[in-house]
Amino acid sequence: MKRKLRMGMVGGGKDAFIGAVHRIAAFMDGKIELVCGAFSIDPQISKESGEELFVDPSRVYESYGQMIEKESQLPEGERMDFLTIVTPNFLHFAPAKMALENGFDVVIEKPMTVSLDEAKELKEIVEKTGRTLCLTHTYSGYPMIKQAKAMIKAGHFGKIRKIVVEYPQGWLSRLSEREGNAGAAWRADPKKSGLSLVMGDIGTHAAHLAEYVSGLRITELCADLTTFVEGRQLDDDGSVLLRFEQGAKGVLMASQISAGEENAVRIRIYGEEGGLEWANEDPNNLIIKMLDQPRQIYRTGNAYAAPFTLSSFATHNTRVPAGHPEGLLESFANIYRNFAATVSAKKEGRVPTPEQLDFPSVDDGVRGMAFVQNVVQSNESNEKWTKFVL
Numbered sequence: 462m463k464r465k466l467r468m469g470m471v472g473g474g475k476d477a478f479i480g481a482v483h484r485i486a487a488f489m490d491g492k493i494e495l496v497c498g499a500f501s502i503d504p505q506i507s508k509e510s511g512e513e514l515f516v517d518p519s520r521v522y523e524s525y526g527q528m529i530e531k532e533s534q535l536p537e538g539e540r541m542d543f544l545t546i547v548t549p550n551f552l553h554f555a556p557a558k559m560a561l562e563n564g565f566d567v568v569i570e571k572p573m574t575v576s577l578d579e580a581k582e583l584k585e586i587v588e589k590t591g592r593t594l595c596l597t598h599t600y601s602g603y604p605m606i607k608q609a610k611a612m613i614k615a616g617h618f619g620k621i622r623k624i625v626v627e628y629p630q631g632w633l634s635r636l637s638e639r640e641g642n643a644g645a646a647w648r649a650d651p652k653k654s655g656l657s658l659v660m661g662d663i664g665t666h667a668a669h670l671a672e673y674v675s676g677l678r679i680t681e682l683c684a685d686l687t688t689f690v691e692g693r694q695l696d697d698d699g700s701v702l703l704r705f706e707q708g709a710k711g712v713l714m715a716s717q718i719s720a721g722e723e724n725a726v727r728i729r730i731y732g733e734e735g736g737l738e739w740a741n742e743d744p745n746n747l748i749i750k751m752l753d754q755p756r757q758i759y760r761t762g763n764a765y766a767a768p769f770t771l772s773s774f775a776t777h778n779t780r781v782p783a784g785h786p787e788g789l790l791e792s793f794a795n796i797y798r799n800f801a802a803t804v805s806a807k808k809e810g811r812v813p814t815p816e817q818l819d820f821p822s823v824d825d826g827v828r829g830m831a832f833v834q835n836v837v838q839s840n841e842s843n844e845k846w847t848k849f850v851l
């Protein structure tokens with residue numbers, strides 16, 4: 462591409478949390494520029510946010526509907542190329558549908574929608590329009606997650622037997638939704654959040670990571686959800702036993718009342734010959750544990766000699782030499798970079814490389830929403846195992 466891709470945003474104003482992180486990630490490689498937005502539910506905040514971000518005031522809109530309508534009327538050389546959706550969960554589907562149907566690609570936050578039905582409908586729209594949809598499962602962009610996936614795929618550990626994935630947080634240990642925390646308030650409201658708070662908000666990240674790294678899909682589950690904090694309308698803690706394809710078994714823990722925890726995502730996967738461990742709080746290390754061998758640590762950015770060479774997916778998603786820490790922002794930026802490269806390639810009639818195509822898609826979004834629905838059903842059921850149905 463001889464120019465930057467033009468990005469619009471719905472949500473992500475001064476009153477928001479994750480929108481600013483999206484902008485850092487999107488801008489990191491210099492391939493994307495912000496040209497328009499409906500940045501807030503409050504038009505005044507949207508206007509002020511646009512000013513702070515130096516967006517042309519004529520392209521700061523009062524609503525996403527107005528934005529998509531006006532942008533589609535602009536000449537091709539000016540209008541946005543894609544829309545980033547960083548609103549609360551219940552406001553993902555409508556702007557995504559409208560953007561796709563008006564010729565725009567989409568970056569959308571997880572959980573993709575509030576229900577499985579919406580997710581399936583969105584998949585149909587993506588297929589019908591032929592547009593690109595990228596779902597921001599942040600943790601899948603880390604180089605050492607790519608390395609873990611590549612090593613499992615290459616059979617390094619033998620047949621996979623056990624997958625243990627955890628996402629404990631502590632920030633909802635109190636009734637924060639009644640104490641003026643706007644992010645907690647919509648998350649704890651079933652109409653705005655979806656069927657489950659903990660599983661929609663962070664369980665989907667954990668389930669995606671387990672399937673992405675292992676390359677195995679969940680086939681059955683047995684879930685236990687709890688609302689620990691009195692007065693809360695949705696669950697805040699969950700444990701799920703998992704059965705995967707090819708006989709692998711697993712455990713998923715997602716919790717927002719794990720007092721004192723920050724974002725302690727961790728995954729361990731064990732095969733017949735050995736296992737691996739990766740943690741978000743130490744993301745440049747991938748610990749390898751093989752039977753009858755000392756432990757090894759693969760580190761981001763090294764030019765190891767064969768047979769320890771890092772995979773092309775790990776190096777493609779690495780930015781700085783070994784020893785300089787890379788973290789969440791770079792992982793997030795990898796998702797944007799791969800999405801942008803794919804969109805640019807499609808615009809120019811080129812075929813994206815496998816490394817460029819490696820970002821979460823609408824299919825992952827459908828599986829995420831199916832995961833939430835199946836977990837909730839399992840929690841309410843007396844049957845031990847619930848089939849993972851899409």
Ligand code: NAI
Nearest residue numbers: 472473474477478479500501502547548550570571599644
């Ligand atoms: P937030 O509550 O901090 O911000 C939401 C933003 O959307 C605000 O700017 C609000 O004014 C705006 N908004 C609401 N309705 C709107 C409308 N009709 N038009 C335009 N703007 C509107 O929420 P937060 O924490 O930033 O989360 C947003 C989304 O991102 C959620 O789906 C959440 O699950 C997801 N998320 C994902 C993370 C990740 O790791 N990938 C981390 C944090 C959030």
